[in-house]
Amino acid sequence: MRYDFDKQIIRTNTGSVKWDHSEAIFGDKDILPMWVADMDFRAPQPVIDALKDKAEHGIFGYTKGMGSYHEAIIGWMQKRHNWSIQGEWICHSPGVVPALNVIVQTFTEPGDKIVIQHPVYHPFTKVIEMNGRTVVSNPLKEEDGRYVMDYHDLEEKIDDQVKLMILCSPHNPVGRVWTREELVQLGDICLKHNILMVSDEVHADLILEGEHLTFASISEDFAQNSIICTAPSKTFNLAGLQTSNIIIPNEHKRGKFQKALEANFMGSMNTFGVAATESAYRYGEEWLDQLLEYIKGNYDFLKSYLEEHVPGIDVFPLEGTYLAWIDCRKLGLDYTALEELIHKQARVAFNQGYIFGSGGEGFIRMNIACPRSILEEGLQRIERVMNSL
Structure with missing residues (x-):
C-alpha cells in the first residue's frame, strides 16, 4: 500500500x-x-492493527516479550543491517536514555571519565554529570562542509580514568553516518585503552545516504567490547510506547546490565510496546x-x-x-x-x-x-x- x-x-x-x-x-x-x-x-498500518488487537483483548497485565518478539528483532537486524544476533543478547529498557543511565551506573564509578563527541544529543551530558561522572569532550571537526572524528584529540585526552565512550551512530544532531574506516579507527583506540564502547544506534534505520554499520558487527573483538542501544521509537514513531532493545553480545557484561535493570525494577515491558515492536519489525x-x-x-x-x-x-x-x-x-x-x-x-x-x-x-x-x-x-x-x- x-x-x-x-x-x-x-x-x-x-x-x-x-x-x-x-x-x-x-x-x-x-x-x-x-x-x-x-x-x-x-x-x-500493521502496527496500528496490532495495537487495536491488543486493546480488544482487554487485559494489560505484566508483560515480557515471547520468542516471536526476539525472532522479529533478530530478523530485522539481519535483513536491514546484515548483523546476526542471538536472542539471549537482547535486553530490554523503557528507552535508550534510561538504558544509558543504567550503563553508566553499572560500568563506571563516580569520578570516572566518559567520552562523548560534541555537538551531540544533549542527554548524554546529563546522564554522565548527574551520575557524578566526568565528561571528556572529543569534539567533531568540520572538514570541507562535513563533520569528521578527531582521533588525535581523543588519544591526547585518554587517561586511566576514561572507562567508557558513548557513540552517537548515526550522529544526532550533525547527521553523519559513520563509515567502516571511521568506526574501525575509533574502535581500535577503545580496545587499545580498554574503553567500553556504548553505541546509541536509535536512528540506525533512518539512512538517507551511505550505509549504517552496527559497531558490534565489525569484528568479534568489537562485539565483546560494546553495548548496542536500539529501539523502534525513531524508526516507526513509537517513542510514547517506551520500548527499547539493548543488545549485548558479551555474556559477563550482559549479566551485569540485567542485574542492574532488576535492581532498578525495570524488568517489565510495556504491553503495547511489545505488540508494536514485533509488528513493526515484521511488517513495517x-x-x-x-x-x-x-x-x-x-x-x-x-x-x-x-x-x-x-x-x-x-x-x-x-x-x-x-x-x-x-x-x-x-x-x-x-x-x-x-x-x-x-x-x-x-x-x-x-x-x-x-x-x-x-x-x-x-x-x-x-x-x-x-x-x-x-x-x-x-x-x-x-x-x-x-x-x-
Whole structure:
C-alpha cells in the first residue's frame, strides 16, 4: 500500500509534548513546533492493527516479550543491517536514555571519565554529570562542509580514568553516518585503552545516504567490547510506547546490565510496546522505505528553499536521521539573539545548537519529519523575518 505522508494530522489536545507543550516551553501558543524528535506521521498500518488487537483483548497485565518478539528483532537486524544476533543478547529498557543511565551506573564509578563527541544529543551530558561522572569532550571537526572524528584529540585526552565512550551512530544532531574506516579507527583506540564502547544506534534505520554499520558487527573483538542501544521509537514513531532493545553480545557484561535493570525494577515491558515492536519489525519495512523517500524529498526541498530564499542560512548534508543541522553563523548572532529571531519573530520552534555542547553555537536543529506543507510554512516564516532584517 502507499502511505500518505502529505496528510496533516491534528496532534493538539492529544498530550503531545511537541504540539501541546510548546507554548509552555517557548511562550507562544501559535509557534510552529519543529523541535523534539518525533514525527508527524501515523505509524505503519500493521502496527496500528496490532495495537487495536491488543486493546480488544482487554487485559494489560505484566508483560515480557515471547520468542516471536526476539525472532522479529533478530530478523530485522539481519535483513536491514546484515548483523546476526542471538536472542539471549537482547535486553530490554523503557528507552535508550534510561538504558544509558543504567550503563553508566553499572560500568563506571563516580569520578570516572566518559567520552562523548560534541555537538551531540544533549542527554548524554546529563546522564554522565548527574551520575557524578566526568565528561571528556572529543569534539567533531568540520572538514570541507562535513563533520569528521578527531582521533588525535581523543588519544591526547585518554587517561586511566576514561572507562567508557558513548557513540552517537548515526550522529544526532550533525547527521553523519559513520563509515567502516571511521568506526574501525575509533574502535581500535577503545580496545587499545580498554574503553567500553556504548553505541546509541536509535536512528540506525533512518539512512538517507551511505550505509549504517552496527559497531558490534565489525569484528568479534568489537562485539565483546560494546553495548548496542536500539529501539523502534525513531524508526516507526513509537517513542510514547517506551520500548527499547539493548543488545549485548558479551555474556559477563550482559549479566551485569540485567542485574542492574532488576535492581532498578525495570524488568517489565510495556504491553503495547511489545505488540508494536514485533509488528513493526515484521511488517513495517514497506512503510519505512516510503518514509525514507519522503524525508529525502523534504531535505532536498529544505536545501533548495534556503539556497533560493534565505541565503544567509546553510544546511549541512543529512546522511542519517530526520534532523537537519542548520548553520546560522553567517548571521553573526549570539544564541539569545538567534532565539529572538527564530522563536519570537518567526514563531518556529527549533532546538538551539548550543544545547548540544561545544561546536553547536550558531546552529539550529530542525525536525523535517513532517508533511511538506508544514515544512514549507516554517521556512516561509523564517524567510519573512530574514527579509525584514
